[in-house]
Amino acid sequence: xxxxPAALSVDDVTALIDESFPQIHAGGRALYIESVADxxxxxxxxxxxxxxxPGGTISGPAMFTLADFSIYAALIATLGAPAIPAVTTNLxxxxxxxxxxxxxxxxxxxxxxxxxxxYAQVELTSxxxxxxxxxxxxxxxxxxxxxxx
Amino acid sequence: xxxxPAALSVDDVTALIDESFPQIHAGGRALYIESVADxxxxxxxxxxxxxxxPGGTISGPAMFTLADFSIYAALIATLGAPAIPAVTTNLxxxxxxxxxxxxxxxxxxxxxxxxxxxYAQVELTSxxxxxxxxxxxxxxxxxxxxxxx
Amino acid sequence: xxxxPAALSVDDVTALIDESFPQIHAGGRALYIESVADxxxxxxxxxxxxxxxPGGTISGPAMFTLADFSIYAALIATLGAPAIPAVTTNLxxxxxxxxxxxxxxxxxxxxxxxxxxxYAQVELTSxxxxxxxxxxxxxxxxxxxxxxx
Amino acid sequence: xxxxPAALSVDDVTALIDESFPQIHAGGRALYIESVADxxxxxxxxxxxxxxxPGGTISGPAMFTLADFSIYAALIATLGAPAIPAVTTNLxxxxxxxxxxxxxxxxxxxxxxxxxxxYAQVELTSxxxxxxxxxxxxxxxxxxxxxxx
Numbered sequence: 001x002x003x004x005p006a007a008l009s010v011d012d013v014t015a016l017i018d019e020s021f022p023q024i025h026a027g028g029r030a031l032y033i034e035s036v037a038d039x040x041x042x043x044x045x046x047x048x049x050x051x052x053x054p055g056g057t058i059s060g061p062a063m064f065t066l067a068d069f070s071i072y073a074a075l076i077a078t079l080g081a082p083a084i085p086a087v088t089t090n091l092x093x094x095x096x097x098x099x100x101x102x103x104x105x106x107x108x109x110x111x112x113x114x115x116x117x118x119y120a121q122v123e124l125t126s127x128x129x130x131x132x133x134x135x136x137x138x139x140x141x142x143x144x145x146x147x148x149x
Numbered sequence: 150x151x152x153x154p155a156a157l158s159v160d161d162v163t164a165l166i167d168e169s170f171p172q173i174h175a176g177g178r179a180l181y182i183e184s185v186a187d188x189x190x191x192x193x194x195x196x197x198x199x200x201x202x203p204g205g206t207i208s209g210p211a212m213f214t215l216a217d218f219s220i221y222a223a224l225i226a227t228l229g230a231p232a233i234p235a236v237t238t239n240l241x242x243x244x245x246x247x248x249x250x251x252x253x254x255x256x257x258x259x260x261x262x263x264x265x266x267x268y269a270q271v272e273l274t275s276x277x278x279x280x281x282x283x284x285x286x287x288x289x290x291x292x293x294x295x296x297x298x
Numbered sequence: 299x300x301x302x303p304a305a306l307s308v309d310d311v312t313a314l315i316d317e318s319f320p321q322i323h324a325g326g327r328a329l330y331i332e333s334v335a336d337x338x339x340x341x342x343x344x345x346x347x348x349x350x351x352p353g354g355t356i357s358g359p360a361m362f363t364l365a366d367f368s369i370y371a372a373l374i375a376t377l378g379a380p381a382i383p384a385v386t387t388n389l390x391x392x393x394x395x396x397x398x399x400x401x402x403x404x405x406x407x408x409x410x411x412x413x414x415x416x417y418a419q420v421e422l423t424s425x426x427x428x429x430x431x432x433x434x435x436x437x438x439x440x441x442x443x444x445x446x447x
Numbered sequence: 448x449x450x451x452p453a454a455l456s457v458d459d460v461t462a463l464i465d466e467s468f469p470q471i472h473a474g475g476r477a478l479y480i481e482s483v484a485d486x487x488x489x490x491x492x493x494x495x496x497x498x499x500x501p502g503g504t505i506s507g508p509a510m511f512t513l514a515d516f517s518i519y520a521a522l523i524a525t526l527g528a529p530a531i532p533a534v535t536t537n538l539x540x541x542x543x544x545x546x547x548x549x550x551x552x553x554x555x556x557x558x559x560x561x562x563x564x565x566y567a568q569v570e571l572t573s574x575x576x577x578x579x580x581x582x583x584x585x586x587x588x589x590x591x592x593x594x595x596x
Contacts, residue, residue: 060217061213087247092239135568245410261395280410284435358538362508391537
């Protein structure tokens with residue numbers, strides 16, 4: 001899997017998304033892009049009581065949001081600003097273990113980057129742990145950006 | 150498909166979920182159970198700027214939350230309080246059209262209700278429209294409640 | 299859901315698919331289109347030892363084949379010969395019960411029929427039974443046939 | 448990801464599956480387990496006209512069968528004979544490119560191996576190529592074999 005540098009830096013990707021989707025951080029910023037590479041991104045969801053569920057675990061919608069956001073970050077990092085209009089067409093998430101009440105980390109790998117469609121997978125782990133707590137795959141419709149085949 | 154009455158009324162299901170998951174309504178109540186029947190539920194997500202995205206559409210995570218919640222409501226309506234500990238094990242959502250900036254309605258049908266596992270499908274439409282804007286299927290692990298096979 | 303007549307009859311759909319994909323019936327015909335309507339198809343998989351698995355059940359790949367074929371039949375019935383080049387882009391199948399060793403029936407409903415993409419769901423039951431043994435959703439890329447939006 | 452040796456060798460896994468599911472090879476053997484490791488398997492589907500589709504590509508059901516079989520092989524390699532009764536509960540496959548008319552290779556990684564449930568992902572490539580032609584995830588119900596958590 002490629003480890004070539006991304007087209008954009010973490011700061012650039014963060015700034016682009018913040019500017020385009022300020023609503024994502026309504027209620028306080030919880031999603032932080034930690035690193036990007038070509039077709040890859042690593043994103044942290046910081047734990048807070050807002051995301052907690054009884055038994056000290058994390059809500060499913062919060063994990064969905066993290067998975068979806070991390071794929072989007074990998075697309076922007078790889079394709080740059082032209083990918084901002086990309087939209088999710090499918091997201092399939094399987095919850096494998098109850099995460100502990102701490103930060104979650106999502107590692108996204110784009111498996112297929114075509115001209116009009118991208119497909120990626122995401123592994124979610126609790127910060128500092130190896131066990132995958134949730135696994136997602138996502139498909140995205142891309143605007144015509146002239147990259148890929 | 151069964152149209153037998155649910156075990157619980159809309160008010161009972163709403164009260165049970167509110168009591169067990171007060172965090173769901175953090176930031177203001179947006180999810181309203183409109184009707185329930187045996188293995189079925191209809192839930193409304195009221196539109197607000199918080200859920201909007203550029204172009205006047207609704208965020209993917211908000212649609213995921215609605216789909217997940219509506220399946221959960223159908224489970225509680227059908228099985229009652231013993232189903233409160235049910236957890237989502239998989240949710241697969243396909244986004245078919247950009248919804249307009251108005252309320253969304255989710256109609257859930259439970260397709261399989263076993264002793265330990267339930268499986269359901271959900272159709273999401275914009276209020277007053279027929280076209281499905283998103284379709285989801287979900288699997289849930291049930292606590293041992295002695296109903297179904 | 300629409301019950302308008304399909305563009306083509308059962309015999310027309312069967313003849314078109316047989317002509318385009320003779321390989322489907324290699325080893326003997328097992329798939330029979332029973333009825334079609336606008337955006338709908340009902341297809342039977344006849345049971346034989348070839349499809350059996352230990353315990354007297356039916357193989358997963360046979361159920362996948364039935365689900366995929368029935369969506370394809372609904373597309374051809376609705377769009378006619380121009381849809382022959384349609385290709386499956388995703389198929390998600392959940393196995394809910396072990397089917398008995400008898401014919402399986404698939405009922406497909408196309409939920410979204412756009413210009414370039416179709417999305418459908420399929421319920422598989424054992425012949426004469428009501429319980430769903432498997433449920434699938436599928437996405438298909440359509441050639442430009444000028445139908446739908 | 449673990450590269451520890453599997454519990455069983457390629458020959459042992461092949462013999463166990465052949466003995467339990469002789470029907471898999473009806474019509475001639477096309478599936479060959481090439482290597483196994485702890486929670487991993489690599490399986491080849493040899494190309495033949497039987498699997499071909501117009502345009503010189505490979506049928507979707509053949510790719511489903513390969514994905515499903517390769518996960519099953521990884522389970523048997525890791526858990527041994529007690530896993531023989533494992534059954535597929537869900538398989539989600541996304542077709543990313545049309546494969547060329549040559550052998551396909553599936554590489555499976557088991558992401559979660561619990562006591563009662565396993566979850567895996569599979570990448571399918573054309574022999575000798577890097578591009579993924581299809582990607583699948585699968586869930587399997589395990590008999591109680593006392594391994595994992």
